[in-house]
Amino acid sequence: MNGTTAFWYASRATGVVALLLLTAVLVLGILVSRQGRLPGLPRFAVTSLHRNISLLAVAFIAVHVLTAVLDTYVNIPILAGVVPFASSYERGWLTLGAVSFDIMLAMIITSLLRGRLNRVLWRAVHLLAYLCWPVAFAHSIGSSRDLQHGWLLDLAVGCALAVAAAVSWRLAHAARQLPRAARVAAIMARHAPAPGTRGSERTRERIAR
Amino acid sequence: MTTTEMDSPAAHPAAGPAGGLPRLLPPVPGVPEDLRAHLARYGRPPYLGGPGLLIRGAQAAGLTGRGGAAFPVHRKLAIVAGARGRKVIVANGAESEPASRKDALLLRVAPNLVLDGLQLAAEAIGASEALLYLHPGVSQEIWRALSQRAAAGTDWIDVTITEAPPRFLAGQESALVNRLGGGPALPTFVPPRVSERGLRGAATLVQNVETLAHLALIARYGPRWFRALGTGQEPGSMLTTVYQADGTSQVIEVEIGAPLRTLLASQPQAAEAQALLIGGFHGTWLPTAQAASLTLDNATLNRHGAALGAGVIAALPAGRCGLVEAARVARYLAAESAGQCGPCLNGLPRMAAGLAELAGRGHRRQVRADLERWAGPRSLITGRGACNHPDGTVRFVASALTVFAPEIALHAQGHCSTTSRRPFLPLPDGMPTTEDDWF
Amino acid sequence: MAETLRVNPINCSGHGVCAELLPELISLDEWGYPIIDPRPVPSALDLEARRTVAACPALALKLIRTDAPAPVR
Numbered sequence: 001m002n003g004t005t006a007f008w009y010a011s012r013a014t015g016v017v018a019l020l021l022l023t024a025v026l027v028l029g030i031l032v033s034r035q036g037r038l039p040g041l042p043r044f045a046v047t048s049l050h051r052n053i054s055l056l057a058v059a060f061i062a063v064h065v066l067t068a069v070l071d072t073y074v075n076i077p078i079l080a081g082v083v084p085f086a087s088s089y090e091r092g093w094l095t096l097g098a099v100s101f102d103i104m105l106a107m108i109i110t111s112l113l114r115g116r117l118n119r120v121l122w123r124a125v126h127l128l129a130y131l132c133w134p135v136a137f138a139h140s141i142g143s144s145r146d147l148q149h150g151w152l153l154d155l156a157v158g159c160a161l162a163v164a165a166a167v168s169w170r171l172a173h174a175a176r177q178l179p180r181a182a183r184v185a186a187i188m189a190r191h192a193p194a195p196g197t198r199g200s201e202r203t204r205e206r207i208a209r
Numbered sequence: 210m211t212t213t214e215m216d217s218p219a220a221h222p223a224a225g226p227a228g229g230l231p232r233l234l235p236p237v238p239g240v241p242e243d244l245r246a247h248l249a250r251y252g253r254p255p256y257l258g259g260p261g262l263l264i265r266g267a268q269a270a271g272l273t274g275r276g277g278a279a280f281p282v283h284r285k286l287a288i289v290a291g292a293r294g295r296k297v298i299v300a301n302g303a304e305s306e307p308a309s310r311k312d313a314l315l316l317r318v319a320p321n322l323v324l325d326g327l328q329l330a331a332e333a334i335g336a337s338e339a340l341l342y343l344h345p346g347v348s349q350e351i352w353r354a355l356s357q358r359a360a361a362g363t364d365w366i367d368v369t370i371t372e373a374p375p376r377f378l379a380g381q382e383s384a385l386v387n388r389l390g391g392g393p394a395l396p397t398f399v400p401p402r403v404s405e406r407g408l409r410g411a412a413t414l415v416q417n418v419e420t421l422a423h424l425a426l427i428a429r430y431g432p433r434w435f436r437a438l439g440t441g442q443e444p445g446s447m448l449t450t451v452y453q454a455d456g457t458s459q460v461i462e463v464e465i466g467a468p469l470r471t472l473l474a475s476q477p478q479a480a481e482a483q484a485l486l487i488g489g490f491h492g493t494w495l496p497t498a499q500a501a502s503l504t505l506d507n508a509t510l511n512r513h514g515a516a517l518g519a520g521v522i523a524a525l526p527a528g529r530c531g532l533v534e535a536a537r538v539a540r541y542l543a544a545e546s547a548g549q550c551g552p553c554l555n556g557l558p559r560m561a562a563g564l565a566e567l568a569g570r571g572h573r574r575q576v577r578a579d580l581e582r583w584a585g586p587r588s589l590i591t592g593r594g595a596c597n598h599p600d601g602t603v604r605f606v607a608s609a610l611t612v613f614a615p616e617i618a619l620h621a622q623g624h625c626s627t628t629s630r631r632p633f634l635p636l637p638d639g640m641p642t643t644e645d646d647w648f
Numbered sequence: 649m650a651e652t653l654r655v656n657p658i659n660c661s662g663h664g665v666c667a668e669l670l671p672e673l674i675s676l677d678e679w680g681y682p683i684i685d686p687r688p689v690p691s692a693l694d695l696e697a698r699r700t701v702a703a704c705p706a707l708a709l710k711l712i713r714t715d716a717p718a719p720v721r
Binding site: 179180181182183184185187188190191192194 | 540543544546547548549554555558559561562565640641642643644646647
């Protein structure tokens with residue numbers, strides 16, 4: 001659907017930027033949970049960037065929704081930004097956008113109130129990030145044909161690859177993670193093997209050397 | 210003044226207003242506990258009708274907890290009694306220290322005293338729930354006592370028994386509340402203390418079973434009677450588990466402040482002790498020469514860096530290697546870590562490994578520096594966990610490094626002062642590896 | 649009204665952000681876990697301390713009023 005108003009262009013542009021920012025937030029969030037670092041930057045940069053870019057993403061999405069509403073070529077009620085099925089125009093795709101935005105708002109509000117909330121609740125809401133991104137991505141691809149060809153398609157594919165790589169990295173780590181109850185046993189086996197076991201032979205050799 | 214449970218049934222003065230020891234342990238050992246006999250001797254529990262009298266009595270008597278922390282009982286009672294909302298009382302019989310047998314014995318030979326104390330304290334705080342937390346295998350006499358009491362109508366509140374897993378930390382206050390609430394027996398971060406917010410949010414009074422038994426007697430005979438034994442600051446009697454140098458062990462009820470050497474067997478043909486462990490696995494090793502002149506009260510022991518703890522006293526026989534014993538215990542303590550806090554999870558296994566290396570033949574120089582960093586006076590492990598398991602373990606290891614320093618020097622040359630590597634201190638087999646092990 | 653920094657060692661997973669933001673009061677041990685100066689936070693570092701508490705990814709760091717009684721373990 002080709003609109004010619006400035007609002008329509010602004011909405012599409014802020015939408016693309018929002019997708020980029022959201023991709024960055026997810027990758028940074030995974031980096032935080034893995035205690036990873038960005039080369040050349042201190043550790044607090046990773047957490048700071050994650051938090052600040054998430055707020056920036058919300059700001060861009062707010063503009064993205066607002067400009068789409070203000071554009072007169074199609075009629076989109078403002079509620080469609082957060083309420084599913086509220087728009088008759090592209091009902092399905094916009095619903096996906098509203099759902100992902102709702103999840104984002106829940107994640108940010110629970111994070112701002114984190115000290116007062118149950119830890120399990122915060123974590124459960126924050127894990128919805130893994131749902132939020134694919135839904136936002138589907139919304140981006142489907143609600144306008146921008147991302148379906150040209151360099152914007154390359155951009156979209158790039159974002160998807162980045163998320164896929166980060167999530168695989170996270171899953172690989174989770175698979176290797178020992179449950180709490182097994183951690184002590186693992187460290188004991190490595191550092192304090194029982195006398196008479198093979199581990200203790202290795203320790204004795206280490207001493208003899 | 211001491212009396213042992215294993216003494217021949219010679220005449221001992223009965224506990225009571227006129228008597229000395231024993232107070233908790235029965236005067237004639239080996240007779241199974243029976244509610245009728247208990248009632249004949251003590252009468253029914255003297256319910257006092259409210260918090261005031263029992264708390265004042267506990268305060269005047271100066272009763273402190275016998276579970277190891279020696280916290281003033283009246284203060285805990287007052288905190289819980291004064292709290293808003295529901296209150297819960299838990300009798301802690303989960304004697305998690307492998308070397309301690311006093312609670313198991315008390316629950317076998319005097320369960321009704323313990324249960325009396327539980328009932329009296331429950332009434333005093335206005336508890337709506339009463340629990341008894343026990344390791345499996347302890348509870349046969351308890352079940353019988355409970356059913357007899359139910360039939361006789363002596364109890365103010367019903368008591369529920371909950372099983373504690375066989376973990377060293379299972380009896381720790383917050384771990385206990387965690388377990389009773391349906392979770393694993395893992396310590397939780399304090400504050401809030403369980404006496405303020407414990408089981409399902411209710412103010413929870415947790416008392417060791419021996420403490421409750423003392424309380425049951427104080428309620429009958431009064432604070433002055435209680436103070437007839439013990440010191441001014443630490444009145445009363447306590448149960449100790451003593452490991453003699455000849456390999457035997459007993460549970461002995463002793464007056465607080467009695468000389469330590471009265472606990473130790475003094476048969477001339479028995480092996481002499483090379484060192485004494487005071488206070489169990491979170492306690493302190495002391496050289497025999499120093500320890501034998503001490504008295505059994507915290508005021509004296511604290512001056513020497515030790516404390517009574519849960520009353521375990523062990524004399525290391527001459528034929529055993531103290532380093533090997535210490536290394537075995539340190540390994541056990543490391544394996545029993547909850548694994549929740551970085552310094553404990555990482556530090557205790559490495560500390561145990563270091564001690565094991567010292568107990569071997571020859572060690573790397575690095576080990577001494579490492580152990581100094583972990584267990585020395587400026588320990589990087591003490592105070593950095595959510596409970597005091599790392600602190601207690603460091604105390605044990607640090608005192609072992611001091612007392613067995615000559616042994617360390619010998620081992621560094623590849624020698625040992627003894628030939629026997631037979632284990633002395635009791636340790637359970639196996640270690641926890643799955644989440645189920647904590648339930 | 650002085651405040652001290654305390655860490656909840658169960659929630660702490662050793663991210664190390666706190667030591668970067670407040671090196672005057674927090675250092676890391678050999679395993680990456682924070683060693684915190686037990687003395688009250690000097691007023692000059694008060695703002696930094698609050699920022700550090702907010703920055704912890706595990707929300708394990710707290711500022712405690714020191715006239716509250718120290719918890720008995």
